[in-house]
Amino acid sequence: MASERKRIAIVGAGPIGLEAALYAVQAGYDAQVYERGTVAANVSRWGHVKLFSPFGMNASSWGREALTTGPDACALPTDDALLSGRQFARQYLRPLSELPALAGRIHEQVRVDSLGRSHHWKGDLIGDAARGDDPFRLLLSGDYGERTRLADVVLDCSGTFGNHNWVGAGGMPCVGERQALLATDYLLPDVAGADRERFIGKTTLVVGSGYSAATAVVALAELAEADPATRVIWGTRSNRTPPITSIEGDSLVERARLCDAANQLAMAEAGPVEWLPGRLVRRIQREAREPDARQTVCLELHDRQENATVEEELTVDRIIANVGYRPDRRLYEELQVHECYASSAPMKLAAALLGDTSADCTVQSSHGPQALQNPEPGLFILGAKSYGRDSRFLIQIGLQQITDAFTLIGP
Numbered sequence: 055m056a057s058e059r060k061r062i063a064i065v066g067a068g069p070i071g072l073e074a075a076l077y078a079v080q081a082g083y084d085a086q087v088y089e090r091g092t093v094a095a096n097v098s099r100w101g102h103v104k105l106f107s108p109f110g111m112n113a114s115s116w117g118r119e120a121l122t123t124g125p126d127a128c129a130l131p132t133d134d135a136l137l138s139g140r141q142f143a144r145q146y147l148r149p150l151s152e153l154p155a156l157a158g159r160i161h162e163q164v165r166v167d168s169l170g171r172s173h174h175w176k177g178d179l180i181g182d183a184a185r186g187d188d189p190f191r192l193l194l195s196g197d198y199g200e201r202t203r204l205a206d207v208v209l210d211c212s213g214t215f216g217n218h219n220w221v222g223a224g225g226m227p228c229v230g231e232r233q234a235l236l237a238t239d240y241l242l243p244d245v246a247g248a249d250r251e252r253f254i255g256k257t258t259l260v261v262g263s264g265y266s267a268a269t270a271v272v273a274l275a276e277l278a279e280a281d282p283a284t285r286v287i288w289g290t291r292s293n294r295t296p297p298i299t300s301i302e303g304d305s306l307v308e309r310a311r312l313c314d315a316a317n318q319l320a321m322a323e324a325g326p327v328e329w330l331p332g333r334l335v336r337r338i339q340r341e342a343r344e345p346d347a348r349q350t351v352c353l354e355l356h357d358r359q360e361n362a363t364v365e366e367e368l369t370v371d372r373i374i375a376n377v378g379y380r381p382d383r384r385l386y387e388e389l390q391v392h393e394c395y396a397s398s399a400p401m402k403l404a405a406a407l408l409g410d411t412s413a414d415c416t417v418q419s420s421h422g423p424q425a426l427q428n429p430e431p432g433l434f435i436l437g438a439k440s441y442g443r444d445s446r447f448l449i450q451i452g453l454q455q456i457t458d459a460f461t462l463i464g465p
């Protein structure tokens with residue numbers, strides 16, 4: 055048990071924030087979790103998607119022990135179970151948040167708007183450990199209005215999901231993008247379920263070449279079996295063939311299956327999917343103000359043989375922009391955080407990740423406690439946000455980060 059109850063403020067009740075809270079409370083700290091939505095809000099937003107990693111990789115030893123011992127013990131999924139986001143939230147994360155140890159410590163519908171020090175500005179005591187003697191001040195907002203809270207340590211576990219990148223060339227918004235696309239266009243629609251009617255019989259442009267784009271393409275192609283009028287145009291920036299990089303001997307069976315299915319659809323000579331490699335998005339124009347209005351998209355292709363840039367125009371019913379997510383850095387902009395200029399991840403971890411070139415995130419480890427340190431004493435960026443724009447984060451790495459961080463937090 056920590057001899058003095060250090061106050062630990064945790065931003066976000068996703069998998070990593072919840073696990074960190076339980077770990078902290080079990081170690082004797084005074085942990086408070088602030089969640090802008092409800093427990094596992096982001097996981098629930100992609101609740102229809104199946105996790106690639108089996109349950110055994112996604113739950114901590116301390117979380118499982120707490121849930122399976124004592125008078126209120128509950129049964130957990132088996133280690134090899136492949137759960138959807140919704141099942142993971144319902145069968146593990148929600149029960150975790152309801153453990154007696156966390157009673158009164160998880161504050162839902164409370165957003166952390168800003169983090170600072172109580173008496174020191176960003177430019178004071180530069181890189182000086184003495185900043186750690188001044189408590190953090192958190193600006194919180196909710197139905198009640200605004201209030202502040204103090205903490206000795208802050209764990210920023212606020213994730214990246216929903217804080218999207220842009221579709222346009224160069225990673226900027228293309229002309230018209232900010233007017234034409236809605237925040238929901240950058241998420242993962244439930245094409246086979248709740249959002250089916252929006253996509254069946256329609257032409258959808260999917261932009262992106264990651265697993266989310268692959269998921270959308272495969273789901274839309276399945277919809278085309280029910281209604282052959284359903285068409286998919288899949289635009290990727292890269293010319294890489296096939297579009298999704300498969301991992302040789304992939305230990306995550308569901309991920310391997312998804313890559314194969316998406317690549318086969320892209321390479322097929324006939325079928326519902328038309329793959330357009332090497333395309334940059336120049337302009338998007340919505341034909342009317344309604345959310346489901348048709349959109350005209352201007353793509354740019356560099357013709358190598360002619361050494362010329364060619365423009366082509368498409369008209370589509372829907373756009374799914376799966377171009378990745380980025381951390382919200384406004385949260386800690388008044389603190390001294392050293393960030394990587396390429397990934398916006400905390401610098402030490404970003405530098406360590408640069409050496410990890412494998413596309414297979416299962417072979418990564420946490421990179422140890424030192425990689426989590428940055429100039430601001432007592433601030434730790436954990437979970438998906440710790441990877442910045444790098445999408446290779448896995449929950450099992452976040453669980454290691456928690457134990458690593460607590461070796462530095464001290465009593």
Ligand SMILES: Cc1cc2nc3c(=O)[nH]c(=O)nc-3n(C[C@H](O)[C@H](O)[C@H](O)COP(=O)(O)OP(=O)(O)OC[C@H]3O[C@@H](n4cnc5c(N)ncnc54)[C@H](O)[C@@H]3O)c2cc1C
Pocket residue numbers: 065066067068069070071088089090091092093094095096097100103104105106107112164165166167211212213214215242266385436437438439447448449450452
């Ligand atoms: C579709 C998809 C599938 C994935 N599949 C896997 C997989 O199979 N295996 C795997 O290991 N990983 C997977 N990941 C990657 C990653 O592990 C998950 O995104 C995971 O949810 C990250 O956990 P987290 O706790 O860091 O962040 P999140 O789950 O994103 O949680 C962050 C929480 O913080 C809250 N929040 C944000 N800002 C604030 C604020 N200012 N104030 C208060 N609260 C705030 C959010 O509402 C959210 O509840 C997947 C990701 C996606 C998008």
